[in-house]
Amino acid sequence: MKSFTYERPSSPAEAAAAVSRTPNAKFIAGGTNLLDLMKLQIETPTHLVDVNGLGLDAIAATPEGGLRVGALVRNTDLAADARVRRDYAVLSRALLAGASGQLRNKATTAGNLLQRTRCPYFYDTAQACNKRQPGSGCSALDGVSRQLAVIGASDACIATHPGDMAVAMRVLDATVETVDAKGGQRRIPIAEFHRLPGDRPEVDTTLAPGELITAVTLPKPLGGTHIYRKVRDRASYAYALVSVAAVVQPDGTGRAAFGGVAHKPWRVEAAEAEMARGAKAVTAQAFAGAKPTHDNAYKLKLAERTLGAALTEARA
């Protein structure tokens, strides 16, 4: 690990200012992804701004009938919150399907959104990776790609967003709240928060440099049956090959977002008009234009079957 200076600011705007004015600075919250990457020298910040003491750890009701989740709320606490369990069960289920108990105790809401979109070649510093080293090429295109993206990818990058929480946030239409160095606030719809790789795969999100997430807001509850179904290589503590976050209403209408298939949580609202007709109709539209590799074409069928299983569970 490269050495770094460290500070604990006393307000969110001060934290944003500290990262903005210091070259190669990063925020650190739970640190579970950042420190992992720093040990491998994939991330090499020279200054860390610790945001743990900023008081951004409350979950509060909003005037609109939703919930405002502080950026520093730990994954365990968000999953266990009585209001989340009752009204946003898809979010509890997604969080509990991710990582391990130890990591969920440390990982934060904002940090989970900001975990790097990644692939095994991103982690292997002996291999070319446009996300790790822009312009170096993509080893995954001709490499082992069974875990990687089937849609929304580019010739520069076929990495997948590894998170579960963000898939549920996407199906719930959450909003990311931020503050910048000048104290300016911004609200970013979750649909616009994560980027597709295009020709700049090194940029995962639409945050500006130094912009700090302060909260994630959930709109008022949708009702319906909430399901998060995750298919993986082992029963626990593994990334999704495919996951589905679904909210299904009694009349069969609903919403569905997919994890493990793209550089960001994948949701096509127009495809949800087909929900009452079944999984095949939805995925045919949601995955129109998919370009799977030889290794991961199975994910298209798996997405259809996983959504099908979720819809069956919702009807039960």
Added chain:
Amino acid sequence: MVGASATAALAAVPQATGAAPMMGGAPMTGGGPAGTDRPVLAKVSLTVNGQRRDLELDTRTSLLDAAREHLHLTGSKKGCDHGQCGACTMIVDGRRINACLTLAVMHQGSQITTIEGLGQPESLHPMQAAFIKHDGYQCGYCTPGQICSGVAVLAEIEAGIPSHVTADLNAPMQASPAEIRERMSGNICRCGAYSNIVDAMTDVAGKQA
């Protein structure tokens, strides 16, 4: 989770040039050691197993390395050093975490319990006694992490924190074998003592109930 002292602004500054370890005796140049292999030092006070410990550490020092290399508490083990194996699990401010994936300087004022603080040979924690009774280990390398995690898992169930296998998110939790297996998935045992670990935890959970 943090004491009052932790909320005050703090900055770790590069170590004074003269005091920094030097490569081949060459003086340090440029804007300080950040971004190099040379250390930046910071002070931190932790309460470890009930004792306050004041340390001055390289900012890169993980909580695990602070315990093992600086406090000589070598019960917590370094397995993967990437949060995958759980051998480093400690209970920090009442929660189990991977001590390898957090910086010591981020834990100003934290209350930390390592395996040494759970029990000693003459006064075993019930979970330690149960691991012995049920043969919950073979080589023992993962065991301190398994035991710290096991103690915290039963507390999490007691506190009503759900898991991936909890059927009803809004009903009381049970310390069933399925729940224990899911919740312990962040602790790897290459000897494969899993079924005996489940037995040990089930035994302790039964005695607590």
